[in-house]
Amino acid sequence: MRGRSYVAFVFCPAVPILDWLEEIDATLARSPGFFVGKPVVLDLSAVDLSQAAIAHLIENLEQRNIRILGIEGVDAARLTSNMPPLLTGGRACVLAVNEPKKVESKPKTTSLLLDGQVRSGQSVVFPDGDVTVVGSVASGAEIVAGGSIHVYGTLRGRAMAGVNGNSAARIYCQKIEAELLAIDGYFKTAEEIDAISCDRPAQVWLEGDIVQITPLN
């Protein structure tokens, strides 16, 4: 003779049984297959059920794909021969529940750093947020950003900020010699910028539907 012990789930139905079954349903809805392949024992000590009621409960659980290994906490006379056997001597133990681990999703990057010059012919498109350029943006280059654009050199190319309809986006640069400045679709071309011609740090922002250029500090 050899013995082996298994850890089993113990169901403790409570009245009203219908509400209790709904709870089981809710668990199954969250994680279908939660009880698949796991031994389940029915503890009926908290309720007083007739033989017919016990049979009905077992049937209900089987409909949910939960098979009962054994029953405890009930008088043997209430069980029929085609019901799971009566169990005694169960000991309580702690179950390590393997909750499915939450996938730790990195927060989406909301800025793009370009460490150097952006050369003529290069096009940088970053619809997810701000673009920072540590260097100059050459004539013939373009930066397209969903958020603001920061240029720590001279902006000689095209800069388009807030392309996804973000009218609060701005363009900052050390020096403006831009070919085109745009925020949320409103733009100024080089000709219009020249009239203002800033030879010092400046910011570009949207006031209503007018692109404004004002010096910083």
Added chain:
Amino acid sequence: MAKVLVVTSGKGGVGKTTSTAALGATLAQMGEKVVVVDFDVGLRNLDLILGAERRVVFDFINVVQGIANLSQALIRDKRVENLWLLPASQTRDKDALTEEGVAKVIGELRTKFDWILCDSPAGIERGAMLAMRYADEAVIVTNPEISSVRDSDRIIGMLDSKTVRAEQGERVEKHLLITRFDTARAARGEMLSIEDILDILATPLLGIIPESQDVLRASNVGSPVTLNDATSAPARAYIDAARRLTGETVAMMVPSARKGLMDRLLGRRAA
């Protein structure tokens, strides 16, 4: 170790071929074993500048296609014994160049020479791309005018992205060579200043070659400007640039438009 250096610019007519010939000849005179490779298939010129046009039998394309081997196509210069030319084909076009073929030829040249100077065609298409593809270093030739500077900027962007080195995460060492610099016009503000060019391109300066009739005179007789008259202003500037390429520190002479008293009295233009 062999160095592959591409001479490129984006824009045409700025002095790529003149510079390739002058730098190549000077490096060879300094004792380095040099080959200059003409990538301008269909519009070759380097053979003319080196005075080797009547000695071309096989060319770069023949070698790429396996019709000739490298030693048959290489032409040794008659004046400088360390200088060789791999001429381009005049009858074909740039499509005859394949990436594998160029890789094979460059690989073979690396085993034979100290310096491989690739004279790039103008533009940013196949010929120019393949000329820079395997480069370790680049000389970007720029004239002091805005269109040339912008094209150079574009080429620098490509050197940083389209070369084998860039794709492996390494850098192509870049040098800026400003050519056809006219001191008098710069003084009058008719050209971009050196400072403006360096500000826009943000690339270390290799040299400033003054605009001079000596360049045209030398190419007319099929000679690199440094061999034709080594004492001329452009020749001296090229020699200094070549020395900087080898790692020497040479003080940068910015051609100045300031005239001495005698010049002013005589109304002479400073060279």
